[in-house]
Amino acid sequence: MRLFNTQSQTIEEFTARDGKVGIYVCGVTPYDTTHIGHAFTFLTFDVLVRYLRFKGYDVTYVQNVTDIDDDVLRKAKELGLDWRELGTRETKQFLEDLRNLNAVDFDHYVAATDHIAEIIQSVEKLLEDGVAYEVNGSVYFSVSSDPEFGKLSHFDRSEMLPVANERGNNPDDPNKKDPLDFVLWQAAAPGEPTWTSPWGEGRPGWHIECSAMATRYLGPQIDIHGGGYDLVFPHHECEIAQSENVTGVKPFVRYWMHVGMTEYQGEKMSKSLGNLVYVKDLLKSYSSDAVRLYLLDHHYRTSWLFLDGEMSEWQKAADRLRDASQRESGAGEPLDVSGQVDVYFHAMDNDLDTPAAVEALDTIASAILAAEPQTDVSNAQTELRNLAGLLGLTLKAALTESAV
Numbered sequence: 215m216r217l218f219n220t221q222s223q224t225i226e227e228f229t230a231r232d233g234k235v236g237i238y239v240c241g242v243t244p245y246d247t248t249h250i251g252h253a254f255t256f257l258t259f260d261v262l263v264r265y266l267r268f269k270g271y272d273v274t275y276v277q278n279v280t281d282i283d284d285d286v287l288r289k290a291k292e293l294g295l296d297w298r299e300l301g302t303r304e305t306k307q308f309l310e311d312l313r314n315l316n317a318v319d320f321d322h323y324v325a326a327t328d329h330i331a332e333i334i335q336s337v338e339k340l341l342e343d344g345v346a347y348e349v350n351g352s353v354y355f356s357v358s359s360d361p362e363f364g365k366l367s368h369f370d371r372s373e374m375l376p377v378a379n380e381r382g383n384n385p386d387d388p389n390k391k392d393p394l395d396f397v398l399w400q401a402a403a404p405g406e407p408t409w410t411s412p413w414g415e416g417r418p419g420w421h422i423e424c425s426a427m428a429t430r431y432l433g434p435q436i437d438i439h440g441g442g443y444d445l446v447f448p449h450h451e452c453e454i455a456q457s458e459n460v461t462g463v464k465p466f467v468r469y470w471m472h473v474g475m476t477e478y479q480g481e482k483m484s485k486s487l488g489n490l491v492y493v494k495d496l497l498k499s500y501s502s503d504a505v506r507l508y509l510l511d512h513h514y515r516t517s518w519l520f521l522d523g524e525m526s527e528w529q530k531a532a533d534r535l536r537d538a539s540q541r542e543s544g545a546g547e548p549l550d551v552s553g554q555v556d557v558y559f560h561a562m563d564n565d566l567d568t569p570a571a572v573e574a575l576d577t578i579a580s581a582i583l584a585a586e587p588q589t590d591v592s593n594a595q596t597e598l599r600n601l602a603g604l605l606g607l608t609l610k611a612a613l614t615e616s617a618v
Contacts (some may be wrong), residue, residue, distance in 0.1 A: 215269065215563045217438075218445060218515060220364050220470035225565050228469065234272045236432035237263060240424060240441035240449065241323075243280040244304035245289035248311040249490040250509070250520055251476040255442050257506060257606065258473050258514040258566070260317045262438070264604050265562055276322040276431045278424060279305050282417055283326075284382060286406030287406060297407060301307040315502045316606050322431045326423040330409050333426040335420045337398045337411075339460045349389035349413040358366075360455045366470060367447035378448045386469060396452050398422045421452035425460065428453070434461035442599045443517075457616040473518040491520055500525050502546040502606045503532035510605060531576060532607075538579035539598055539609045546588035551578045551597055558601050568605065575601055 239259045242252060256277075263275050280286075281301040309323075316325040326333075337353050340346035345359040357363050364374065375394055379385055385393035397419035402408040408415040428436055434457070437534045441450065450470065457466040478489050496505055508528040512518040554574045561570035578598050582591045602609055 220472050235437045236274050237438045238276045238428040238436050241279050242308050243278040243283050243285050244301045245286050247304045247308040248493045253493050254476050254509050255473040274321050277320045278324050278427050281325045281327050314497050316608050324427050329427050332430050334411050336426045336460050346527050348413050352389050353399040354395040363455050366451045386476050423458040425453050434463035436467045438469045439467040443472040473514045477519045500529050501532050504529040507531050511572050535579045536609045538582040543592040544588035548590040549594040550584050551594045554578045
């Protein structure tokens with residue numbers, strides 16, 4: 215199997231260590247779940263986990279929820295809710311949506327607020343090593359102390375600051391020595407939740423949360439680390455700097471995988487624009503298989519445009535697969551679909567090329583449905599079910615149909 219590594223910018227042969235694969239995926243910040251962009255990201259890794267396990271790897275799948283964050287606090291204030299109440303509600307919705315999309319369970323689903331001790335220990339180590347500094351109760355990572363900073367994004371400094379500022383950085387923080395330095399521990403602010411630390415009351419920075427949780431569950435080196443493409447910088451860049459300085463192990467991640475962005479009706483899909491398409495709404499009209507097929511018909515590394523009118527075509531495709539799996543078989547000459555099975559596996563091994571895999575699956579289904587009544591399609595149906603299962607398809611009716 216070959217996978218594109220964001221850091222090397224090349225497709226590399228995937229190798230495991232002793233047959234074990236640790237996967238960490240940056241999860242949601244729970245204040246507006248679950249939109250179709252979330253689903254595109256997390257179903258990509260759902261399929262990856264399924265496929266690696268099928269190939270015999272012992273996979274440990276970890277995903278986090280960023281339950282304390284500037285955005286959570288801002289949204290909670292807007293809604294007049296306690297931040298924990300908002301986070302709990304949105305996390306519950308996210309997990310329910312994933313279940314309804316037939317996603318595999320995580321081996322560890324971890325919350326930042328449950329790992330404050332590990333976060334503080336990491337910050338203390340960075341301070342001891344002289345790559346971080348404390349001012350007025352806040353602690354910052356000194357970007358200039360790490361000559362390799364930028365090795366994931368390949369940005370130069372002139373590119374880094376504008377992008378960081380768009381994604382949560384405060385360049386005007388008077389405590390900073392450098393506008394690009396990022397927060398490891400944030401001193402208490404009026405009305406915000408806090409935890410006790412050696413530097414006073416405060417809360418963790420966004421980046422250090424994932425470093426602490428990833429290494430807590432998967433050790434100092436992660437095999438595959440993923441998330442949306444918008445996390446490459448600054449989030450994952452900062453994770454590398456923190457983690458490698460805390461543990462001394464390089465590389466922190468062996469393969470970086472990033473999923474493309476989803477647009478809606480010609481615009482970037484974002485919370486700020488208010489143009490989110492929610493999974494729970496789609497599943498009122500379409501099956502989980504239809505949603506999966508639509509998403510997986512786009513290669514995970516590409517950005518793409520979600521169009522409302524296309525869902526009905528993918529419901530027809532899902533129905534076609536289901537009908538083919540249930541068609542009565544004859545007892546005559548067996549239907550040979552081995553060529554398309556080979557195409558399917560070649561696609562999956564080629565940087566998780568799910569669009570080609572979906573096409574092969576549809577070709578098998580069409581061959582089953584077009585076969586003469588006397589044709590023995592039982593083996594072809596077994597192949598269809600197995601291959602569909604690796605894409606997380608259930609070959610069942612839509613939720614709305616099954617409820618009737």
